[in-house]
Amino acid sequence: xxxxxQIPAALSVPExxxxxxxxxxxxxxIYNLQWFRQDPGKGLTSLLLIQSSQREQTSGRxxxxxxxxxxxxxxxxxxxxxxxxxxxxxxxxxVDTGNQFYFGTGTSLTVIP
Amino acid sequence: xxxxxxxxxxxxTQFGKPVTLSCSQTLxxxxxxxxxxxxxxxPKLLFHYYDKDFNNEADTPDNFQSRRPNTSFCFxxxxxxxxxxxxxxxxxxxxxxxxxxxxxxxxxxxxTVL
Numbered sequence: 221x222x223x224x225x226q227i228p229a230a231l232s233v234p235e236x237x238x239x240x241x242x243x244x245x246x247x248x249x250i251y252n253l254q255w256f257r258q259d260p261g262k263g264l265t266s267l268l269l270i271q272s273s274q275r276e277q278t279s280g281r282x283x284x285x286x287x288x289x290x291x292x293x294x295x296x297x298x299x300x301x302x303x304x305x306x307x308x309x310x311x312x313x314x315v316d317t318g319n320q321f322y323f324g325t326g327t328s329l330t331v332i333p
Numbered sequence: 334x335x336x337x338x339x340x341x342x343x344x345x346t347q348f349g350k351p352v353t354l355s356c357s358q359t360l361x362x363x364x365x366x367x368x369x370x371x372x373x374x375x376p377k378l379l380f381h382y383y384d385k386d387f388n389n390e391a392d393t394p395d396n397f398q399s400r401r402p403n404t405s406f407c408f409x410x411x412x413x414x415x416x417x418x419x420x421x422x423x424x425x426x427x428x429x430x431x432x433x434x435x436x437x438x439x440x441x442x443x444x445t446v447l
Binding site: 224251252254256261262263264265266269309311313318319320321323324325326328 | 337364375378381383427435436
């Protein structure tokens with residue numbers, strides 16, 4: 221069964237810093253990997269989706285990379301802002317698991333003004 | 334805007350009193366998912382529908398049931414809620430059936446069990 225890990229569990233940075241969030245998964249046979257943002261008490265907002273054939277995706281200040289062979293993805297946030305404070309989750313969809321997505325436990329990010 | 338809608342946003346029920354949570358979507362997606370999320374934990378998949386095909390996770394308690402009467406709507410029924418069922422319940426959709434399979438989530442329903 222696919223296992224997804226996110227390290228660190230929590231991260232606190234001063235405003236303006238560039239930062240990297242990590243996601244690792246145990247089975248490299250994936251269709252895609254998706255990064256989400258979750259604000260307290262809210263649903264999940266999709267940030268970026270990377271197909272297994274892609275190396276990276278960019279949206280504004282966000283850049284997600286995928287190294288399928290090593291089972292890793294990173295989410296790079298440039299010039300962090302207090303509004304970026306949230307929990308960031310990654311989820312993978314495996315080739316052998318149909319339409320199921322497997323989630324990591326998330327990284328709780330605090331950007332200090 | 335196409336979206337995933339969940340009602341109610343907050344639900345309070347009594348121990349053992351059945352409750353139904355609702356999800357609707359305007360995306361016309363084939364797959365609808367129900368997740369349970371407890372504080373500081375990852376969303377846990379309860380079950381999902383691909384069209385009318387129901388897929389139950391092996392560790393989903395029998396207390397949880399689901400119905401999908403049509404493409405747009407999906408319901409989560411908790412037959413006899415216990416204190417341990419207090420959580421955020423998230424509904425999500427995806428197109429399904431292809432490698433490009435982005436998930437879209439609703440705002441969630443926060444369930445409190447008294």
